[in-house]
Amino acid sequence: MIQRTSAALAALLVAAAPVAAAELTCSGALGPDSSEARLIETYGKENVTTGEVPGAEGETMLATTVFPNDEAKSFQVGWWDEERHEQLAWFTVPASDVAPGGVQVGQTVAEVQALNDEPFTLLGFYWDYGGTAGFDSGKLASLPGDCSLSLTFQPTKDLAAGVDDTPVVGDKEVASTEPLLVDLDARVESITMSYPDPNASEEEAGGGEETGGETAQP
Template sequence: MNARLSLALACCVLAAAAPAAAKDKGAPAASGEEVACLGVFGPGSSEAMLIETFGADNVVTGTVPGPEGTELIATTVFPDDPERIMEFGWFDEENFTRLSYVELSPSQTAPGGVRIGQTVAEVEALNSEPFQVGGFWWDYGGYANIESGNLAQLEGGCHLSIRFSPSDDYPEDIDVTSVSGEVQVSSDDPLLAEIDTRVQVLTLGYPWPDDLPMPQY
């Protein structure tokens, strides 16, 4: 599968969604403020819009790591600031337009109040009911699959992909077989708390535009 389509699958198919806060002109959210799916984070975003919003010195377009050891073209904003870094991918990679996804920074709050570092229980509380989490330790592991609850829909036509990861130093005597590999685990499974599972990556993703031809392979 093409790297761009693989990433779109990871960002959108295993997506959790939430109502977005309205903004008058689609301005980027300030640190800690809830991001909305419009403006620079909307489907009409572009590299040019990012440069205008964040400044040319803070915007870099080039090759970035993709899924399964692949590479793809994306635009990185604040590449030297770990707390503000964002990665924007494009459906139109020749003109750097038609937003495919944006990986949010640790300083941002995703639609619905989700933040990097939250526990599974905290996200479950925001959703108001349990959901499924993909098993860990493979390329597409740890993604939330939220089909109902407060985070099940998102205004603006985007999806919120939530990827969880367990702690690197959970106790060695814990058997993690039941949460490993291509399995689905309920968010209320106590084992997720035992291995200190938290939000690692938050990504807003959009479906392929109807008027843009799909690549042929």
């Protein structure tokens, strides 16, 4: 079987090993009314840069990067108002921090399920959106600050030779209770928090899937 373990995730697991960081909140500089100016005020001008960054499917997108030269602390922020760099749309959670709800890079599917207090679903692996999970029920579906949680899981082990990986590969929903996820030792690789579009109409805001409204995703 082809080796699919993520070296990048292994490095993040090492960085995230000490669980001493305080849990982030969807407020302040990371609240929906934040701006690039507020990030500069909070983290220092030398630690904040805005420009094109890699996105999904080979595309690029505009984002503000905080602590771009420190892998453990670095995170990105996207804006609903990209011209003024205002109205925070989403932010990624650094490997050294804990996301709202207690989620952290390196946690297993079972650990996240325990935090959610019920099973959830994620997408199959090995494509552009592989391992992505959102929450439409459970504790992680209703977080303080009107923010929504999205995770990406990544296998850290290969399945034994001859084991059929069809149930966990490709564009399909996989239950968090799937035993193959344990065999793959799938763990959180990235965490994104997002906010509804403040300019969306009530009809648009009520039409989103999983998060209960229209939210941006990196």
